[in-house]
Amino acid sequence: MLASPRLKPATANLSLPAKREYLALLEQRARLKREKAERERIEAEAGGWKAEIAKCAADPLYWFDRHVWTYDPRLVGKPGGAYVPFKLWPKQREFITWLKARVDGNEEGLCEKSRDTGVTYLCAGFALWAWLFVPGFKTTFGSRKVDYVDKKDNPDSIFAKLRIMLRRLPPQMLPEGFVWTQHDNYMRISNPATGAVISGEGGEDMGRGGRSSLYVVDEAAFVPNAETVEKALSGNTDVVIWVSSVNGMGNLFARKRHSILKPRQIFRLHWRDDPRKTQEWADAKQASFSDPTTWASEYDIDYSASVEGICIPAIWVESAKRLAALEPRLSPSNQGVTGLDVGAGKSKSVAVTRRGPVVAKPQSRGDPDTTETAHWGLAIAKADGAAFLNFDAPGVGAGVASTLKHNQVAGLTVSAVNTGLPPTERRWPDGRTSEEMFGNSKAEVWWLCRTALQRTHEHVAFIEGRPGGVEHSVSDLLALPSGDKDSDTLCLQLSLVKWEKNEKGKIVIEQKKALARRGIASPDYADALMLTFVDTKPAYSLDNV
Structure with missing residues (x-):
């Protein structure tokens, strides 16, 4: 095979001045090409940043x-x-x-x-x-x-x-x-x-x-x-x-x-x-404080940490919010109880259903029409599978009662409740009766809820292997909902109300006027949950309203 002839450079036959002119032309073309590429890069980058800045301006999360x-x-x-x-x-x-x-x-x-x-x-x-x-x-x-x-x-x-x-x-x-x-x-x-x-x-x-x-x-x-x-x-x-x-x-x-x-x-x-913080981190951090109220207020968002006489500590409520995720044996009972706290004026009406140890997400309405509130409460009780509907009878509740009398629902027992009445004859573990311990029914039902939440806190500590843990029967516990506005309001209100003893040495719960003096609105959500702890009797019959 014959070898290919060697190509001669383009400038081989040029004179020296012509060669210089030709090389200068090549350099100019290369420079123009580089400048064009740089302009295109800058324009592309500028266009890219213009689009990026527009995205950032439209959405702070993106930024x-x-x-x-x-x-x-x-x-x-x-x-x-x-x-x-x-x-x-x-x-x-x-x-x-x-x-x-x-x-x-x-x-x-x-x-x-x-x-x-x-x-x-x-x-x-x-x-x-x-x-x-x-x-x-x-x-x-x-x-x-x-x-x-x-x-x-x-x-x-x-x-x-x-x-x-x-x-x-x-x-x-x-x-x-x-x-x-x-x-x-x-x-x-x-x-x-x-x-x-x-x-x-x-x-x-x-x-x-x-x-x-x-x-x-x-x-x-x-x-x-x-x-x-x-x-x-x-x-x-x-x-x-x-x-x-x-x-x-x-x-x-x-x-x-x-x-x-x-x-x-x-x-x-x-x-x-x-997501970086665990229960182990919390336990170590809490143990580092000499004053437990420091942890409660600065980390657990507990407004009542330094307030004496709070009926249900916020830390118990926090445990109840976590119970469902920790206790696989937890299940709702077949028969539930719906508590209906009837609002007046600007106050909301709130319905809470509890099926044994499981509390459903609360529901609320701002419409003051008592007839519509009655139908609304009945619908919630039915939808939640409740066998009982307890509502507060005094005041505006009387308007609800008249509607409920004429709108009975099969399988649902409706009771008008006055928590200002004397407590029941229930006997407590220490041998005392509710009549000996409490000034009225309201204090009794708050104490029933308090006891369930205390046991829940001890049970959660037991599951997590923390000090103070005690295993309890699952039926004696209380799992609270959380993560939505109504549920979070319920959980917050539970740890705001105080208790004290009256002149007879019996436990009573802070009245709404006293709460108002402390800058706390009526705890409608908490009161609705308390109604689910009321043992209804003939005295609570609609016929007596």
């Missing part, structure tokens, strides 16, 4: 998922370091959605929280999202001390958290014209492109600094003279978000939580919502 970092000093020296992507847990995602709904609805909100659940970071992150993407939006943070709001180089202050997140954003996401030394100041970060601002205030001056789109009061339960702050905030914005761990009942935060705000305005973030 959190892709661009937000947080700081945890406990991770210093460990793989990955102390700065980590902010991976929201499901309940934190719900919080961001809830917070945006308060802003969009132009209404007040309250978040009760366990310590170390990241709520301050969540609020700061939402404020930064609005600062980036909502022109003219102004978020103000307030706390009882200015150092809690902004103290540079202190990662525990709110503005330090803002700066941690802001400094780790992609450069393409920073506002046009933003200069750190010019636009990041003490208790003020401004967006030169949109006019959005994040500002801060502290102490009794909170709320007096102009107007805001959103105002976050941090650790609100600990703010002194909170009523004065509230008055100032009334002229600042409609969207005030009160954020705090709890500090008993004697403060504005607690009153707003229990008597003023509507369920949609309230958010709860408990340590159990954190």
Whole structure:
């Protein structure tokens, strides 16, 4: 085979000036090609960032998922370091959605929280999202001390958290014209492109600094003279978000939580919502406190932790909420009891069905029409498979009774109950009768519920192998529902009511007037559950109403 002739270079026969001109032309073509490729890359990148920024502006959760970092000093020296992507847990995602709904609805909100659940970071992150993407939006943070709001180089202050997140954003996401030394100041970060601002205030001056789109009061339960702050905030914005761990009942935060705000305005973030925390972690953390009320208030969100005489401790309620997941032998009885607490005026009517140890999700209605309430209660009892329907007879309950008399349901015994009547002849384990122990039927049924929840707490501790655990018969326990607004309201109300002894030395339950003086609304959900513990007698017959 003959070898292929060697190709001659294109410049082989060119003169030196022509060769130089030809090579220059080639270099120019290469440069133009490189410049074109670079322009296309920049345009593609710019288009990509334009689309990315549009997605972030439309959805704060999308922005959190892709661009937000947080700081945890406990991770210093460990793989990955102390700065980590902010991976929201499901309940934190719900919080961001809830917070945006308060802003969009132009209404007040309250978040009760366990310590170390990241709520301050969540609020700061939402404020930064609005600062980036909502022109003219102004978020103000307030706390009882200015150092809690902004103290540079202190990662525990709110503005330090803002700066941690802001400094780790992609450069393409920073506002046009933003200069750190010019636009990041003490208790003020401004967006030169949109006019959005994040500002801060502290102490009794909170709320007096102009107007805001959103105002976050941090650790609100600990703010002194909170009523004065509230008055100032009334002229600042409609969207005030009160954020705090709890500090008993004697403060504005607690009153707003229990008597003023509507369920949609309230958010709860408990340590159990954190997928990183286990019961073992909780036991070790709780054991580290010398005062048990510290754990109860700061982590278990127990408003009654430091209140003497609470009938049902919140920690017992928490155990009852977990019982169903821990006890496989738990099952509802065949015959259930529905308790119907009839509301008057603005108060809700609430129905709760208990089938042995299992409490169904409560249901409520705000319509004051007693005829419709009667039919509604009957329908719930029937749907829940109840054999008995107990309703409170005094007051507005009399209107329900007249309807129930003429609308009997086969297989359902309806009883009008007056818990102000004397207790039954029940004998308790210590040998005493209910008549000897209690001032009225109301105290007796609350004590029956209290006893069931105490046994539940001991049984759960037994299952989990914790100190104080005692195994009980499953039929003596009480499993409470949770995870929805009505169920959570029931669980909360159970641990707010106090007991005491009257002048005869008998146990009585705190009356509604006394609860109101403590800033607590009528515990309608708890009262509905208590009606399921009433042993109906001929005295409770509809014929006697």
